[in-house]
Amino acid sequence: MNLDTDLIGSESTVAMTDLAEQVPEALLHLKSAALSDAPWYQILLEAIGLWTLPWEVYQGRRYDYLIQGEALDWLVLAERLCAQMDGTISPEAKELLLFHGVLPQEVTPESFREFIGPTKYRAYLNYWYGVTVEEALQLAVEEEVRKRHRGKGYPDSEDFNEEAFTHLYDENRTALLAEFRRETQTTEPPTATDCDELSCDLKLADLKSFTYWLFKLRFNRWDPARVASDTRKGIKRLQQLEDTSVTITSPHPILDEEVPFKRRSPGSRST
Numbered sequence: 001m002n003l004d005t006d007l008i009g010s011e012s013t014v015a016m017t018d019l020a021e022q023v024p025e026a027l028l029h030l031k032s033a034a035l036s037d038a039p040w041y042q043i044l045l046e047a048i049g050l051w052t053l054p055w056e057v058y059q060g061r062r063y064d065y066l067i068q069g070e071a072l073d074w075l076v077l078a079e080r081l082c083a084q085m086d087g088t089i090s091p092e093a094k095e096l097l098l099f100h101g102v103l104p105q106e107v108t109p110e111s112f113r114e115f116i117g118p119t120k121y122r123a124y125l126n127y128w129y130g131v132t133v134e135e136a137l138q139l140a141v142e143e144e145v146r147k148r149h150r151g152k153g154y155p156d157s158e159d160f161n162e163e164a165f166t167h168l169y170d171e172n173r174t175a176l177l178a179e180f181r182r183e184t185q186t187t188e189p190p191t192a193t194d195c196d197e198l199s200c201d202l203k204l205a206d207l208k209s210f211t212y213w214l215f216k217l218r219f220n221r222w223d224p225a226r227v228a229s230d231t232r233k234g235i236k237r238l239q240q241l242e243d244t245s246v247t248i249t250s251p252h253p254i255l256d257e258e259v260p261f262k263r264r265s266p267g268s269r270s271t
Contacts, residue, residue: 026050030084040088041107045115047081048074058083064205067212068184071130072123074116075101129231130215131208136241137234138211141168168230169217180213 026047033043054066058080065077079098082089089097096102103112113121142164149160165173202210219227 026052026081027084030081034085034088039104039106040085040093041104042111042115043088044078044081044085045107045112048077049115049117049120051077051081051120056080062205064208066123067127067131067205067209070123071127071212072120073127073131073208074120074124127212130212133231133234133238134211134215134218135234136238137230138164138168139241140233140237169214170221176214176217177210180210184209184213 029047029050030043033046036043051065054069055062055064057063063076063080065073065080067073075098082094082098093104107115116124142161145160145164145167162172162174165171165176169176171179218230222230
């Protein structure tokens with residue numbers, strides 16, 4: 001898949017926020033489809049395709065599904081919907097899905113796209129490139145900075161992280177976070193002197209939103225050749241992390257060539 005401006009478009013924003021009245025349809029689908037012979041993963045993915053709320057509070061917890069109106073965090077939505085599917089999914093299958101982003105082998109790239117629909121799939125790709133790959137790219141560049149400085153005999157330092165952000169976004173992390181807060185009206189910086197400014201008062205959803213904001217900043221700031229090169233670097237590092245079973249921040253689906261989600265290998269159990 002070519003990385004182009006279509007990945008960050010208004011199409012998904014409009015479609016995902018336009019029909020809030022359809023939200024009950026997703027939950028009704030879970031109940032009605034459970035009585036059919038359809039496999040659980042088809043029922044779940046089709047319900048994701050029917051879902052329209054960008055966020056909600058359910059049983060006292062806030063769930064953020066759509067970042068900045070564009071990027072679908074499908075595993076958060078899957079977690080919410082799985083709560084309505086007790087007895088339909090085995091504990092093993094649910095753990096593989098929610099903690100590792102693993103779907104049964106029967107889910108092909110084509111069926112995944114078909115089940116969730118084209119609009120949700122585009123929003124899903126926005127999240128994958130804008131959050132998952134961006135996190136891996138940040139890690140890759142920070143590792144390059146650390147390696148370069150260690151080669152010169154310098155001790156390890158948290159400043160390397162700031163340098164990595166400057167390389168990627170032309171500003172350090174602290175300044176970028178402040179700009180993000182101003183633009184998105186996120187919570188004010190903490191007053192505690194011993195608190196890490198980046199993560200102290202930001203929820204996980206806010207951190208994902210910050211990462212997605214950085215992705216769009218990088219996308220618009222640099223020329224297409226550099227954007228593509230950096231994105232390939234992020235994908236490569238992400239694949240290395242997957243190969244060594246290392247995750248970034250939280251479980252994410254992994255790109256398998258053109259399709260950014262994981263499937264079980266042949267022979268794995270499916271329920």
